Amino acid sequence: MTITPPAPGAPVAYHDPVRQALVRRTARRNALVGMASLVGFTVVVVLLVTRTTGWPIVQETFFNGQQFVESFPGLLDAFMLNVTIFLIAEPLILVFSLVIALVRTLRAPIFLPLRVIATIYVDVFRGVPTILVIFLLGFGVPALQLQGVPSDPVFWGTAALVLSYSAYVAEVFRAGIGSVHPSQRMAARSLGLSVGQTNRYVVLPQAIRNVVPPLLNDFISLQKDTALVAVLGPIEVLRQAQIDASSTFNYTPYVAAALIFIALTIPMTRFADWVQARMARRQRAGGVA
Amino acid sequence: MSSLLDVTGVWKSFEEQPVLRGIDLRVDAHQAVVLIGASGSGKSTLLRCINGLEAVDAGRIVLDGEVEVSDPRVDLDQVRRRVGIVFQSYNLFPHMTVLDNITLAPRKVSRVPADQARQEALVLLERFGLEAKAGDYPDRLSGGQAQRVAIVRALAMQPELMLFDEITSALDPLLVGEVLEAVRELTSGGLTIVMATHEMAFARDVADRVCFLRDGIVWEEGPPEAVFNEPQRPETREFLARVLT
Numbered sequence: 329m330t331i332t333p334p335a336p337g338a339p340v341a342y343h344d345p346v347r348q349a350l351v352r353r354t355a356r357r358n359a360l361v362g363m364a365s366l367v368g369f370t371v372v373v374v375l376l377v378t379r380t381t382g383w384p385i386v387q388e389t390f391f392n393g394q395q396f397v398e399s400f401p402g403l404l405d406a407f408m409l410n411v412t413i414f415l416i417a418e419p420l421i422l423v424f425s426l427v428i429a430l431v432r433t434l435r436a437p438i439f440l441p442l443r444v445i446a447t448i449y450v451d452v453f454r455g456v457p458t459i460l461v462i463f464l465l466g467f468g469v470p471a472l473q474l475q476g477v478p479s480d481p482v483f484w485g486t487a488a489l490v491l492s493y494s495a496y497v498a499e500v501f502r503a504g505i506g507s508v509h510p511s512q513r514m515a516a517r518s519l520g521l522s523v524g525q526t527n528r529y530v531v532l533p534q535a536i537r538n539v540v541p542p543l544l545n546d547f548i549s550l551q552k553d554t555a556l557v558a559v560l561g562p563i564e565v566l567r568q569a570q571i572d573a574s575s576t577f578n579y580t581p582y583v584a585a586a587l588i589f590i591a592l593t594i595p596m597t598r599f600a601d602w603v604q605a606r607m608a609r610r611q612r613a614g615g616v617a
Numbered sequence: 618m619s620s621l622l623d624v625t626g627v628w629k630s631f632e633e634q635p636v637l638r639g640i641d642l643r644v645d646a647h648q649a650v651v652l653i654g655a656s657g658s659g660k661s662t663l664l665r666c667i668n669g670l671e672a673v674d675a676g677r678i679v680l681d682g683e684v685e686v687s688d689p690r691v692d693l694d695q696v697r698r699r700v701g702i703v704f705q706s707y708n709l710f711p712h713m714t715v716l717d718n719i720t721l722a723p724r725k726v727s728r729v730p731a732d733q734a735r736q737e738a739l740v741l742l743e744r745f746g747l748e749a750k751a752g753d754y755p756d757r758l759s760g761g762q763a764q765r766v767a768i769v770r771a772l773a774m775q776p777e778l779m780l781f782d783e784i785t786s787a788l789d790p791l792l793v794g795e796v797l798e799a800v801r802e803l804t805s806g807g808l809t810i811v812m813a814t815h816e817m818a819f820a821r822d823v824a825d826r827v828c829f830l831r832d833g834i835v836w837e838e839g840p841p842e843a844v845f846n847e848p849q850r851p852e853t854r855e856f857l858a859r860v861l862t
Contacts, residue, residue, distance in 0.1 A: 511704065511706060511708045512708060512710065514670060514704075514708070515704065515708035515709075515710070516710075517670065517693075517697065518668055518670060518697055518701075518702045518771075519697065519701075519721070519722035519726065519770070519771070519774060520694050520695075520697040520698040520722055520726040520727075520774060521694075521721070521722060521725060521726055522694055525725050525726070529710075529721060529725065530710055530721075533712045534710075534711065534712050537712065
């Protein structure tokens, strides 16, 4: 069989069929080799692990099917509290940190006190471990017995997460603002836009777009850190797992709780990857700006 | 009679490196003044000072005999509504469509109703042959199209004075023509223009007056025929000989 290629300059894409078949064959072979290697490796690891002398007791303690089934519904219920904490904290963090980041960009002398406060805030809360902030607020503030101030541990745990995470996220936003080229600001100002209008319409939309991937990363991290609120006592998923584990001397509930977290963070992680890849593609495609 | 733009004795240094050294420049209404000179002669800095993007160290810049741009207390947003500037690197807003780029300042600064701003923008786009690009994002434009959109964006604020800062220097040579054509269209419409450029043939063609800048002052100026054909000073001759080869 002979194939006649189109004349040079013809307005069609042309792929040499022989070459294409070769490329396809190689791709198929690569996929097969990869799959076989993965399966083989997994079998070897599983065999090695399950044949060790300690395996039965490990399985009994961490991977007990009956324990899993018994504790799972309760854990899932308790996890709703984690989700609630996350859903309340996240929007607050976004708003709070954006305000802090903007305050830190203000240059007018009248704003100096605000700028100093914002800088000290970020320095302090980035330096203090989140769990310490939770202890301080969750046990400390209710101990003051102030009137009208809530003593609910969930409230203070969430407040501590907001305080701690806002410091980080503010720095993410500040980096985003810094990533917008100064010529954009200059162009906006040259059209007569005020500093505020320039930020609102020109700088922030670009800044926020630039930091979406790191922001998603911080969201994922916050999802996990809702478990830290457990130290204050409310029955969220980690606390529930602890109760189950200590009443049966079996650690399967911890593994179950871990699986619940993973089930939520993996889709989020994939989503973050997808957003990042899409933005990288856009960046490569985009030229003139 | 005062002129539209009066620059007298303006000094400007960057980190103790003087760029403008007591420069004078007068521009009457409806004139097109072209600034020529080597890189670093102060053309761009002068334009930025006129728009208030850079503060001057000494001297006066007066707009229309009434607004002193060089006064540190002046409301620069007011100045910038009257003085448009287009940059070498377009500086379009990448997250907005062409239409939004153009209507942003009229809507937010001049408080023109969105519908009217849109209509006016479309008229301007059509005048420069860009009506098909209204809904596109800047990354879909060629350099020449992007620069013409930048010109339209500045025009949409209806400035009395338009500044062009080497607007063809970043362009593919094939695209320079369409941008210069847009500028020619503006000069024939009677808009007052100050333009820094390396396009000598174009300068000769459209300029009412040519100013040769050197070391931060106007070294020689006059009608284009005089400056290009019979330059009076040896430095002007030397510069022209270098760029006109």
